[in-house]
Amino acid sequence: MKNEWPLWEVxxxxxxxLNHVHVGSLRASDGEMAVRHARDLYTRRNEGVxxxxxxxxxxxxxxxDEKDPFFAPSADKxxxxxTFYDIPDNxxxx
Amino acid sequence: xTSALQEYxxxxxxxxxxxxxxxxxxxxxxxxxxxxxxQHAHSEIIGMQPEGNWITRAPSxxxxxxxxxxxxxxxxxxxxxxxxxxxxxxxxxxLTENLIAGRQKYSSIFNYPTLTYADVGVIGWLVDxxxxxxxxxxxxxxxxxxxxxxxxxxxxxxxxxxxxxxxLMTMMRGTQAQRDMVQEATNRWWWPALMMFGxxxxxxxxxxxxxxxxxxxxxxxxxxxxxxxxxxxxxRALGVSLPDPQLxxxxxxxxxxxxDIDWVEFKRVVSGHGPCNAERVAIRKAAHEEGAWVRxxxxxxxxxxxxxxxxx
Numbered sequence: 001m002k003n004e005w006p007l008w009e010v011x012x013x014x015x016x017x018l019n020h021v022h023v024g025s026l027r028a029s030d031g032e033m034a035v036r037h038a039r040d041l042y043t044r045r046n047e048g049v050x051x052x053x054x055x056x057x058x059x060x061x062x063x064x065d066e067k068d069p070f071f072a073p074s075a076d077k078x079x080x081x082x083t084f085y086d087i088p089d090n091x092x093x094x
Numbered sequence: 095x096t097s098a099l100q101e102y103x104x105x106x107x108x109x110x111x112x113x114x115x116x117x118x119x120x121x122x123x124x125x126x127x128x129x130x131x132x133q134h135a136h137s138e139i140i141g142m143q144p145e146g147n148w149i150t151r152a153p154s155x156x157x158x159x160x161x162x163x164x165x166x167x168x169x170x171x172x173x174x175x176x177x178x179x180x181x182x183x184x185x186x187x188x189l190t191e192n193l194i195a196g197r198q199k200y201s202s203i204f205n206y207p208t209l210t211y212a213d214v215g216v217i218g219w220l221v222d223x224x225x226x227x228x229x230x231x232x233x234x235x236x237x238x239x240x241x242x243x244x245x246x247x248x249x250x251x252x253x254x255x256x257x258x259x260x261x262l263m264t265m266m267r268g269t270q271a272q273r274d275m276v277q278e279a280t281n282r283w284w285w286p287a288l289m290m291f292g293x294x295x296x297x298x299x300x301x302x303x304x305x306x307x308x309x310x311x312x313x314x315x316x317x318x319x320x321x322x323x324x325x326x327x328x329x330r331a332l333g334v335s336l337p338d339p340q341l342x343x344x345x346x347x348x349x350x351x352x353x354d355i356d357w358v359e360f361k362r363v364v365s366g367h368g369p370c371n372a373e374r375v376a377i378r379k380a381a382h383e384e385g386a387w388v389r390x391x392x393x394x395x396x397x398x399x400x401x402x403x404x405x406x
Contacts, residue, residue, distance in 0.1 A: 004187050005393065007180065024243070025177045027186065029392035030399065041170050044163075045250075064116045 007056040008034040010041075012048035020052050028053075107308055112238035115181040123307055126300065127237050128184045129198070130309065135175035136193045136200035140374050142168045144208045145217060153211060160257050161214060167250045174243040181239045194379045202360060203290050205368030212265060212272075212279035218258015219332075220280070220287040220325065226251050227321045228291065231311035259328070266333050273333075280329070281337040288352075289360045291318040297357075322350050 005027040011020035023042045028034035034053040043051070062070055078084050087094050099118040106113060113119060119127075142165050149165065152158035176186050192198040203221055208214065229251065232244040265272040292298060292314040304310040312320075322341075329336050340353035362368065 004185075005389065024174060024239075025180070026173060029389075030396035033392065033396075040166075041173055044166070044170065061116065064114070064118075 005029045005033075008038075008053045009056050009059060010034075010038040011052040011054070012038075012042055013050040014047060015049055020050065023047075025056060107236055110308075112241060113236050114238045122303070123309075124182055126304060126307070126309060127240065128179055128182050130304075131175050131179040131182070131240055132184065132189050132192070132198050133200060135172045135179060135189065136198060137204065138168050138172035138175060139193075140200045140204045140378060142172075143374055143377060144204055144206070144370075145214055147208050148211060148214050151211075157211075157214075157261070164218075164254055164257065167254065171243075171247045171250070174246055175240075178237075178239040178243045182237075190378075190382055194375060194382060196366065196375065199364065201290060202363040202368060203286050204374060205363050205371045206282070206286055207370055209282075210275050210279060212262065212275040213283070215258045215261035215265065215276065216279040216283045218254050218256075219262060219328070220283050221290070222251055222254040222258060223325065223328075224287045224290045224321050226255060227317050227324070231317075234308075234311060236308035259332070262332055262334075276332070277334050280334045284337050285355065285359075286363075288318055288322070288355055289363075291315070291321065293357065293360070294355075319349050322352050326350055 006029075007025055008028055008031075009025050010023050012023045013020045026034065026037050026041055028037050031053055035051055038051045038053055042048070100120065103113070103117070103119060103123075106117070113123075145161060145168075146165050149158060149161050152161055176189060179189060180186055189198070193200065203224075208217070226248065229244055229248050233241055233248060235241045235244065262276050265276050295301060295313045295315045298314055301310065301313055305313070325336065326341070326343075338353045340351060342351055343349075344351045363371070366372075
């Protein structure tokens with residue numbers, strides 16, 4: 001009988017003050033087991049103080065195929081960046 | 095459409111950017127990548143056996159704790175890599191079944207037996223040393239999930255190599271019998287370690303395409319030379335000789351020359367006729383089959399609790 005446990009994506013907070021960051025994935029039968037396996041697999045050397053696991057199937061992602069049009073609204077608004085504005089050098093603290 | 099995708103893929107590779115899981119890739123790239131990652135994962139998992147053999151007979155609690163941690167790391171490395179293979183659409187259960195059925199290979203080095211505790215040290219020094227030579231450039235491999243797994247693995251391999259070398263230094267400070275064990279283990283592992291880099295460039299069918307795709311960064315012979323040059327001063331510091339009468343420094347090449355590798359033996363071991371091939375696969379097969387009920391029970395438990403949560 002083929003019996004594959006579901007896939008979980010693992011996120012680890014390296015230390016207090018940092019975001020959880022994706023570190024990889026693993027297979028586990030439920031969330032509790034996924035957290036335990038994540039501890040054994042991804043934090044054997046003090047790599048984290050907190051772990052999130054998320055069923056991989058629950059992740060909704062943008063598609064790489066439509067990458068350019070999808071991110072176009074961000075690319076054409078240069079005025080969102082501080083470097084867009086010319087401020088004379090003699091103005092301090094800006 | 096396909097040509098636009100191909101162009102985008104080629105440009106990503108040319109710009110030293112990483113390929114990520116949902117990107118379009120040519121079939122050949124996917125196949126090569128899955129084959130390489132799976133073979134690497136299998137090597138880590140099978141690689142638990144030669145050293146696992148000594149856990150119950152470690153000479154001290156300190157050595158036992160170190161060896162346990164090391165073998166646990168090998169399991170971890172295998173799991174990082176299976177996860178990376180899955181991002182390319184490979185099925186994890188199928189990969190294990192391919193290993194058990196002999197459809198996919200693992201590194202030939204793990205088909206040699208570990209006869210004494212000095213083997214544990216020499217595996218750390220030479221086998222993990224060779225693995226590091228192979229793996230450090232793979233941290234820049236073009237496939238993102240593989241490169242990221244390699245970064246984690248390389249960090250941990252450094253512990254593996256150092257504990258092995260330290261173990262050997264300790265034995266070299268011991269009795270003559272212990273020093274002889276270290277020399278004897280070095281003699282047995284040196285040539286198989288050189289074979290870990292794969293066939294010579296002239297006979298390596300996959301190298302050119304893998305280099306073009308930036309899956310591989312150096313040829314087999316380049317890495318082998320680097321390993322020989324690194325190992326010679328380490329052997330000297332340890333006080334052992336390497337079993338190769340032709341091994342000597344060549345000032346013109348600024349590298350060590352070394353003797354011919356027995357590629358007939360390599361082919362024999364890779365094709366399943368090494369000293370331990372049958373045993374290694376049989377143990378992996380038994381573990382997989384005898385663990386089936388555990389996997390099923392955990393699934394049944396998870397399903398039952400999921401149902402109860404819906405009802406309450």
